[in-house]
Amino acid sequence: MATSVNSKLQQAVTDLADKRAELLVALVRCPSLLGQEGDAQRLMAERLVDLGLEVDVWEPDVDEVRRHPAFCAYPGFEELGYRDRPMVVGRLAGAGGGRSLILQGHMDVVSAEPRAAWAHDPWGGEQVDGKVYGRGSADMKGGLVAALSAVEALVASGIRPRGDVLIQSVIDEEAYSNGALACALRGYRADAAIVGEPTGMEVIAAHAGVSHFRITVEGRSAHPAHKTEGVCAIEKSMLVYRALMDLEADRRARVRHPLFPNGSPVEIVVGTMHAGSWRSSVAGEAVLETRLGFAPGETIEQVQAELVERLRVVSHADPWLRDHPLGLERIGYTASADLPIEHPFVGVVRGVARAGGLGEIELQGHGAGNDMQSLIHHAQTPAIVWGPGASDAAHVANEFVELADVERATRLYAETIAAWCGLAT
C-alpha cells in the first residue's frame, strides 16, 4: 500500500475516535439480550446505510434455519423465533478484481446478572479513563464498531477496495451460532473473514467445538423411613460425574492439535445438576447438563460416540444402572474449526500485524466456540478470530473495552482490507 494511502487511512481512523466512542456507547445502551437484539441491530443498520453501503436487514425464516443439521434450538427459541430479531449485512461493493472480506461480529450479549457484582450500570455505557463499561462492550460491540469504523475510514479517505467488504452483524452467537448459519444460508460468502471477538488482537486460527448433553439419572424415590427401598439418584450421579472426569483425563492425554500446545480443548464441565423434588424423599431423578469440548479435526459424532461408550462402561459396572439406563440427549453443539496456517489470508494478516507494530504474531488456538466455525463450514469462507478487548473481559461483571484497543483494531482492519482486497487506483 502506498505510503500516502496508508497515512490518509491512519489519519481517518484517528479522526473517527469520537464517532466510534459515540456508537459504542449507543450500542451498549441497547440491552441486546437474547430476544431483544432488535434496537441494537436497527441502529447498526442505520449507521451502515449512513456510510452508503448496500444494507440487507432480514428476519431469518425459522423453518429454513431449523431444517439445517447445524441448527440447535435453545431454551425459548420456539417462542422467540426471529420476530424483531433481524440480521444485518452491509456491503461495500469493490471496484472489481480483488478478494472479498467479511468482517463479522455478533450483537447478542449474555445476561448481566448478578447485577450486584457490577460497579457500573451494565447498560449505561459509562466512559472512564478511556474505557467503555457495560455488558457487550468487549463481547463484542467493540469489534463491530471497529469493523464499521474501518470501512468508514476507507470511505472518508476516498479509498475504494477492489474486492467487496461485507460487515455482518449477527445474533444468536451465544446460542449455537444460528445467526451465522442464517447468514450462510442467505448466501453470503467471501474469500476470507475476520470474526471480531475480543482476543486482545491475538490471532485465533483454531478453536474448540462445544457440545452439550443432558444426562438423566433414574433413581427410585422413597420415604426416608423406607430408605433401603429407594435408590438415590444423587448418589448414582456421582458415578456419572466421575466417568465424565475420567473421559476428560483420557482425552486430554490422547487428543492433540498443533495450535493447542498446552493441551487440546477437551474440557468437560458438568454445568448444572438438578435432583429430587422434595427434601424429605430419596431423590428419584437427577438431570445433569454437561459440556464437552473437542478439538479441531474432531467431529461431534466422534465425541458423542466416546461419551456413549464411557457411560455404557460405567452403567455396566453398576447393577442399578445396568437395569435403569441413563438417558442421554444431545441438546446443542457448535463445531470445531481451524484455518491452515499456510492459507494466504494468514500471510496477509501477519504482514499487517507486523507493519502495525504487533511484531511476529503466533497463531493461537482457543478453547471456546464462536462463529468462525460457521463461516468455515457453512459459508466456505476461511476465517480467523481477531478483535479488540481482553478475552477474559467477556461474560464477567464490569466488562469493558479500551477505546484505544478499538482504535487499534480499526486501523488493523482497514489495513487488512487494503492488503487483502486490494485498492482501486
Added chain:
Amino acid sequence: MATSVNSKLQQAVTDLADKRAELLVALVRCPSLLGQEGDAQRLMAERLVDLGLEVDVWEPDVDEVRRHPAFCAYPGFEELGYRDRPMVVGRLAGAGGGRSLILQGHMDVVSAEPRAAWAHDPWGGEQVDGKVYGRGSADMKGGLVAALSAVEALVASGIRPRGDVLIQSVIDEEAYSNGALACALRGYRADAAIVGEPTGMEVIAAHAGVSHFRITVEGRSAHPAHKTEGVCAIEKSMLVYRALMDLEADRRARVRHPLFPNGSPVEIVVGTMHAGSWRSSVAGEAVLETRLGFAPGETIEQVQAELVERLRVVSHADPWLRDHPLGLERIGYTASADLPIEHPFVGVVRGVARAGGLGEIELQGHGAGNDMQSLIHHAQTPAIVWGPGASDAAHVANEFVELADVERATRLYAETIAAWCGLAT
C-alpha cells in the same frame, strides 16, 4: 363395659357404614392440598355440628403461632397464612368424673402428582370392592371419619362418656405440625390422645424426629476454557454427600431406642440438589436440602450439633472448603416423641385391642414424624398413633383405604372412649 352397652355400640357402628362411606367420599372429593383445606374443614365442622357437639372453628393467628419456637415456616407460608384454612375441634362434653380423650387427625393431603401414575381419579373418591380410592383416603381422612363415626355411634346409642371427647381436625401436619401446635396454643389438652394416621391398627408409641437443613456449597464459576481457575460446586458437594452418609452410618451404630429393635430412625436423605446456572460454566454454587431423622430421646439441638461437627471435619480436610465455609441453615423440624409403655392409656388400648380381636399388641416405633410429638410436647397430652389404612398407602399413587378397616377403627375408638373416659350410668 357392660355387654348390653357393648353390643349397642357395636350395632351402632355397623349401622353407620353408609354414612362413613358417604363422608369419606365427600372428604376425598375436597382436594385439601396445602392452602386449600377450607372446604374439607368446613364439611367436617358441619358434620360435627350435626352430631350436637360444641364446635370451634378458627383461623389461627399467624403471629401467635409463628412466635412459638416449634413453628416452622414452609415454602408459601408467608403468602398463605391461615386465611380460609380453619382448624376444627368438636367437643362431646362428658358427664364428669372421667378421663378426657382427643381423637386427632389432619385434613391436609400431599400432592397427587404425578397424575399419570394414578389408575383412579385422585379426587374422585371411587369405591371399588370395599375400598375408597383417592389422595388422602388413607392419610388420613379415613382416620378422621373413624373418629367422627365413633362419637356418632356413642350419640346414636344414647351412651354418654364421663370424660370429654374432643375431635381435632387440623391442617399443616404435612408441614411441620404447625396445625397441631395451633390447637395446643388454643389451650386444647386431654388425658390422652389417639392420632389416627394409617398404621394398619398397629400401635405406634414412639416416632422419629425429622430435621431439614439447607447446605450451600460454594464453588467458583469459570468458562470451561479456563476450567482450572474454577472450582466445581458439584464435585465439592460429593464430599458433603459422603460426610452425611458417614454420619448416618455412625449414628446407626450408636443411637438406640427400645421400640426400634431394627435400628433407630436416623436415616439421612439428601432429597434435593440444585447446582449451577448454565450448562457451559463450571458450577459456582450447589444447594442441597437434607433430611436427618432422630430418635425419641434425642433433641434437634443434639442432632444439629452432630451435623455441624461432621461438616467441620470434612471442610477442614479440603483446602477449598476450609477457605469457603459451607452454608448451613435449619429450614424445619419436628421433634421425636415416645410414650412410656407403662402409661395407663397403653394398658387401656391393649385391653380394647385384645377384646377387639387384635390379640396382644406389640408397641411399635415409626421412622417418620407426625402430630403425636406436638400433642406430647405442646399440649402435654400422652398420645399414640393408631389408625385405619396401610402406612405404605400414604403419599403414593392409587392411595386407598378399606371401608372395613375404617369400620374396625371406628369400633376400637368407640370402645377406647368407653374404656378410658368411662360411661355415665
